[in-house]
Amino acid sequence: MKKIKHYIEYISLRTVMFFLYLVPVMAAKKIGILLAVVAFYFVPVRKKHVVESLTIAFPEKSEEEILKIAKDVYKQFVITVVEFIFFRKMTGDEIRNIYEDSDFKLMEESLKQGKGAILLSGHFGNWELLAKSFAQRYPTSVIVAQQSNPLVDKLMNETRTVKGFNTIYKDSLVFRAVSKALKRNEFIAILADQDAGRQGVFVPFFGRLASTAKGPAAFALRCGCPIIAAFAIRKPDGKYKAIPVEIKKPEGVDEEKAVEMIMADYSRILQQQIEQYPSYWFWFHRRWKTKKT
Numbered sequence: 001m002k003k004i005k006h007y008i009e010y011i012s013l014r015t016v017m018f019f020l021y022l023v024p025v026m027a028a029k030k031i032g033i034l035l036a037v038v039a040f041y042f043v044p045v046r047k048k049h050v051v052e053s054l055t056i057a058f059p060e061k062s063e064e065e066i067l068k069i070a071k072d073v074y075k076q077f078v079i080t081v082v083e084f085i086f087f088r089k090m091t092g093d094e095i096r097n098i099y100e101d102s103d104f105k106l107m108e109e110s111l112k113q114g115k116g117a118i119l120l121s122g123h124f125g126n127w128e129l130l131a132k133s134f135a136q137r138y139p140t141s142v143i144v145a146q147q148s149n150p151l152v153d154k155l156m157n158e159t160r161t162v163k164g165f166n167t168i169y170k171d172s173l174v175f176r177a178v179s180k181a182l183k184r185n186e187f188i189a190i191l192a193d194q195d196a197g198r199q200g201v202f203v204p205f206f207g208r209l210a211s212t213a214k215g216p217a218a219f220a221l222r223c224g225c226p227i228i229a230a231f232a233i234r235k236p237d238g239k240y241k242a243i244p245v246e247i248k249k250p251e252g253v254d255e256e257k258a259v260e261m262i263m264a265d266y267s268r269i270l271q272q273q274i275e276q277y278p279s280y281w282f283w284f285h286r287r288w289k290t291k292k293t
Contacts (some may be wrong), residue, residue, distance in 0.1 A: 024123030
């Protein structure tokens, strides 16, 4: 039964891709936005959770404002999915130039050290396109979670790697793979804005402690490489602006404290971006799921 379910999911995804490819990307986005609005009102997947989380993050906003942001969250996510599907139709130059007005000096300076760099991002804007655009400029590997459906997982990774980046699965060998990539002077892109369970470090996020992955900071500290936070801002013309910010590694503290300080800085920078563009973040996550005991 599980294999049948996987095939149904895969064929359904392939069917959606086929029909979307029949229209230009801008038309596909408009269709996607319409479907997002329908879903918001009639198939409200996790709508209650999104509204509750937004209310926690923005207590000063009215119920009307919260609902508008929540609806825009659905729209932005569908646009991201459509753009991901159209990756295969984009040339390397198109992917590269979608961030043409962004300042990448920080990245270039980091790679001059020859130790690679940790690129910390989040489920904000189009995180997949951010990584693909970077990969047109610099050698980039991305740490990804394996999908439960192996057929969908293979399709997603094919879409990621064609004219794009390498993928590193989250598993017991991830540190070895990351170390090798950093020695090759690569960027290692990591999304660190999901609940990390009991293994995470608790840092402030919108006034509450949120369990956050330790790995990105640990990689940077143990491998001696720079660490940069970067987020993708979607512009009205369909292009993007990358916002890179260097995260300084603290001195005079032990590794455990340094990890906490680095990830707290990351969380603070992410929150600042979300405060400016609240609908760009993936509020479907249960960010405060794990409570500190």
